[in-house]
Amino acid sequence: RAYLNPFPPPPNMNMNMNIYTYTYSAKAIQATQVTKYPMPPPTISWPKVGPPKFRRLLPNQQNNDEEKLSIERSQTRFIFITNLIDTSKSVSKSTVPVPINDNELDPYMVQESLRNALQPYCISKESSIYPLEIFLVSNKLNSPFKYCHIGTRSPLDVQSIITTLQGKTLDLHIGDEIITTGNLFLDYVSITQRSEAKVRGMADNDEKKGGEAPKPQCTSTTDSVHVPGLVLVPDIVSIEEERTILAVLTGPNAPWAPSQQNFSKTGNVKRRVQHYGYVFDYETADVLRDRDSSNLKACCPPMPALPDDACSWDMEKLEEHISSAISKGLGWDTLAGIIERVRRFDFSINSNDHEMSYDISAGDSDTYHESSKRNCADTAITRFAYLNQMTLNEYKRGQGIGSHVDTKTAFDDGLISVSLGADIVMEFREQTSGIRKLVHLPPRSMLLMSGPARYSWEHMIVSRGTDLVNNRLIPRQTRISLTLRTGITLPYEENTVKPLDLVQSRDFPPRWGNIDEETNDSGIATPITERQHVHAVYDAIAKQWHHTRGKRGVLWPGATIFLQNLPRGSIVADVGCGDGKYFPAIWHAGSYVIGTDISLPLLETSVGACTREGDEGPELRQVSDQNLSFNARPPVAVADCMNVPLRSDSCDAAICIAVMHHLSTHPRRIRCLQELARIVKKGGTVNVQAWAFEQETNSRRKFAGTDVFVPFNSQPRYLDKVSQDEAKVLRGKKNQRIKVDQNLDKKEASSVAEMYSEAYDGAEYDEKKGLVVFQRYCHMYREGELESLVSEIDNLEILESGFET
């Protein structure tokens, strides 16, 4: 059901003005109508969402309070009128509102005609000052008005109108036509208390107070609204492409902007963002054009680049490049290819929006600079070849972005947003009239905002947990949006807009400004990524790791065979021994092992981990009585594999299992291999194993990229830093809204999730599963990569290499 604005147009307005007027929504539905009538000035402001709810003042069978009812009826100022349609005549002559074209009926004209027809019957003083409010209702957008509600200014008017018009017909002068209603039936109605409260004194009820999220809106009914210049292109990115670029955009090496830089006029931007090419400064709402590295704020990675000859590639070659990059797990190259695909996309041919030719005279400028590929007047821009700035936004569940128009002087026409990872509903609002359009953006779709959509319609994403799309509730999930824009130079002159220089690079990981990590001479110091996503993670999950992998005794076959074949009495170094799960195999072989690992908690789990032979327990963890003494006191030390504290040429053999894939730089990988070579005597053997990028031989299954985050789902009971009792209490309070008092010195977490994310930096609590998810950094080795690393080391020679499962 749709309501029109009940207010009459103010006098002396130019009726030919092409202004839109807003409408209301009833219940959860919103529709828009377009009219030539200008917007009335606000007197009483009925809430845009939630018009008054009317109820007929009829005698209640249960409640025979006749007296109360008659008092109400005498005090109400609202009337219900039905039978506006004369059913004896044909429908086409009734009060049918249709979309506005010249010479057809305008619903506001119908409204006006009703007002004019009823006004003479008003007798109160107030009615001469304030005109009648007409609440027109229709069940479908284009169906006749069968009934409506009237709002008078005084109960006297109500009585007068009802007594005089009951059962009579009215002639409505709509435009040039005269339409006669049927025999009208009138009745007393009132509005509910809530509606009353909204009217009295609360001017703008749109803003929800107290953090209560607005209810989801339905997008299907804004189908009729047309936002000129808005084009949605589904499936611009394939599922594989999405997976690959998400791995590089949200994986290790992702260049998140430092949070203290995200100040906007309304406060800190809580979403995580990344900028490429040029930084977009939320404080000044402008692009920072000077990439001079002395200003930290203006520093950001360059745009991803294709090979130099890419300008001459045809589309087939481009797509080939993209596929090849995916199969090699090169996310940065894939991203470069996809951006180029967007640059070359022809919106006029490929879009479903047929009305690309909009009237740009309604916008700001009529003519555009010739060299920027714009055409004059009627035809719209079809390609955006100068995209030179990209901002990545991460929208977690409940996050949104305030209503805004992108700064005119910062970016040229043509903003393109690519949605990855999840669905979302974006809201568009026309600046002068307030008309709203809700657009559902599926993942892997691309949205173009050009012309009016870019300059005169604001866009926003409401912060809430679900969206309603075509009657389906879609819960919000983490969505990554890539906004591609064309940054332009200053000073801004409408006719001579010039794009900024394209700053791009093929290098990955991207480097920029002063945000390099401290470089030391050797280049093997522990990088932050490894500290947070390897060392800290294993320290935290040590107990569960040992219980699930160590105790079960799942040994990598190649390593096991290697160890079993060692001659008795060998001295074996286990670099990165973890919980010592290979120790029993070494002891069985009659050799002596010295294990080192960076994680003390993991080493501590190695003590007493084995059982006696024949006892219950995994066979691979069983040891003879003799070796139980080793087991009781395993020979281990805490050490970094960059500096193994063993004498050169002291060991007969060494193993390094599942360690190399946690090393994030080339120097570190080389150094680890060098250390292994150093501690093993000449003629000795080393066994190195690490995760492969290709997950199945002769198959297409691969990791999304070569450097990825591999999640580890940890059960809270294994984690030390969080008190289980506290967690229990908070879990019980899950459904209550708890406000965190930010003035308290002592940090009190308001939810279990917060408790864990504070205790374990970088871990996320999955509420649904009740698990704490850690992200482990892993570098997956492509075929031949380990071999080529070894070949860089003089005194190591490959005896055997390959895949194993």
Next chain:
Amino acid sequence: FTLLHIHRTHIYSCVPNSFPILQIHIELIKEIKSMRLLTHNYMQSTVKGTEEGYPLKIEATKIEYTESPFDAEFIQALLPKIDYKILLFALSQISEKCKEDLDQKVVPELPESMGIGNEGGDAHVDEDLLKKLHTVMFDIHVVEGDLVCPDTGRRFNIKMGIPNMVLHADEI
């Protein structure tokens, strides 16, 4: 009997400083970590500025003795791999502490040389010596203390038997 308190996740044990040598029942696993002298044999410091970095000096504050089963063959096989001088050095480092913490009879005296040359020949060492070597290499445990780099003096702490050899950023 020594009273042991075995806890599922945290490992404690109560051991008085001096106690008679007892054959400890293997099923009661003493969950104490420790560093054996055999392990020490292979270790070195890699601090920036070291020349050799070994043998590491041992400054023990707590030493324990745990007898373990003797395997002559195993010791025999290990012999060529051990640096005997370092072993003697290690023993001399901790001998004072041993006298404090352990019973005199436990710590054997080792000869100046093992009697096998560096040619790596298959010379058999007599069983008596093997037993002594076993005790020294396997059964004496440094539970608390420090390892000290002979060149730079850098100390590496041993706690609960695990030496911490991780270098600081400026020592790499």
